[in-house]
Amino acid sequence: MKIGIDLGGSHVGIGLIEKEKILDSQEKIFAREERKDMKTTILQSIQSGIEELLKRNRITIEAIELIGLAVPGTISQGVIVKAGNLNLSHFDLLSPLKQIYQNPLQIRNDGKCAALAEKEYGSLKQYDDCVFINIGTGIGGAVFMGGKLLEPKRYSGFEFGHMVLNKGGRHCTCGKQGCFETYASIKALKMKVTETLDVDSDISGQFLREELLIKDEPGVKEEIEVFLEYLKTGIANLIDIFEPEIVSLGGSFAYYEGNPILEQLIQKLQEPNTTFNSGDLPKIVTASLKNDAGMIGAVI
Template structure:
């Protein structure tokens, strides 16, 4: 039995994991404004509390737990959260501090990579060796597998697929650079652009956008959709040329867009002969785990 922890921008989820299943309920804590005053302390205290509650509820002790895996946003290096903008963390020795308190093996990985590991080991990419996983939601992240192995640099997380520049000197990205793919092709970017065109509140959900706003305003937002597809296609075709994957898997909230005209047009354009260097194309698929991918993938260590 392992424990998976999903450290999100606004909440912490802790669950018991057996293979690809979450056993029982995930213990949750929403991070309040008060928690954010001393964010490091709050995260440590809440994780310890939730782990103990989870164990008690299941009549287990730490001795029954093989390891704890944490899925975290941001840049991770050697057990440290080097930076995670949305949590306002910098050089936080989360693994070191938790190990002192819990005294069992603890691992941490970038959440996009955790999601990719879950899909690779149990989900949509299970039957492929060379894979590109692209997580498209508020931002864009991802991971690459070659010969079945997750590619991981020694320094930092690497594979910042969303921060490849697709428009030199273009739109300001939250990372500080300009013209990143994320600034044009995240679901957030699409939501902002369409709400601007239609002059409506930008606080709409991805589901509303997909099921109501776009279908009902197809003509008015046609150009925005075309531009979105063009940028996303540029990014994906670059990944295909660099990695020659057997499969490209889409995760994050974009995985709900499978039946849309937008997705079908995107794939159609990628499949055009001159879109990539080699004419042979990968398969395309959608992630299967969605919300649970991080917490399950966090417990997969070295592919096991």
């Protein structure tokens, strides 16, 4: 049995994992106050979450083969070098955890974790050349070529969300302007839709998806159009660079399976002169492990 920890921009999920199954899990949402000291909040949340999970399942920490962390940011030598959505840089999260736990520990970029889980157990299982795009608070991902995960030596790489699609455009948490994720992340969509509707920005993903289905509110349709245009452009760029057999869309976007937004996106990708090899679009699917992919992949 392993413990997978999925650290998000606004929450941490901790699960007891056996292969592709999450036996039990719990989630801690960071309150606005707690976000002021993210390092302490993250450490305390992980520790209390693990304790609670073990207690509830009557398991001792010795029974845990591995503790794996999926983190939304760039990792180098086990250190979180930059995590814009957590407002953290140069944070060594592993060292304090190593002092608490004797178990083997690992840390990896969350997009890579989710991609590994999809490759091992989910939507990418049958394919060799795959692009996985995690669309949530930010946009991340990973690429497999010939069945192998591409992993650069220097940093995590594959910062899909930070390719600039609009030079001089919206300000990004990374410091650049006009990044893919400032237009096409679920966070960006949610921000624009809630602004337009003048409702609290803390709406649930389900509320957002239902709202998008109605979309006859003035302005919402236009925001969806901007979101889809940027999402299409970013995905088309990745298809042109990697020529995958399949593109799997994960993160909260995985829940858009069956939603007309996904069909609209695919239609847009099929429009002439959208990809270099127009008319021969790879398979476009949503991640079958949904948002659990990060947690499951954290311990692969």
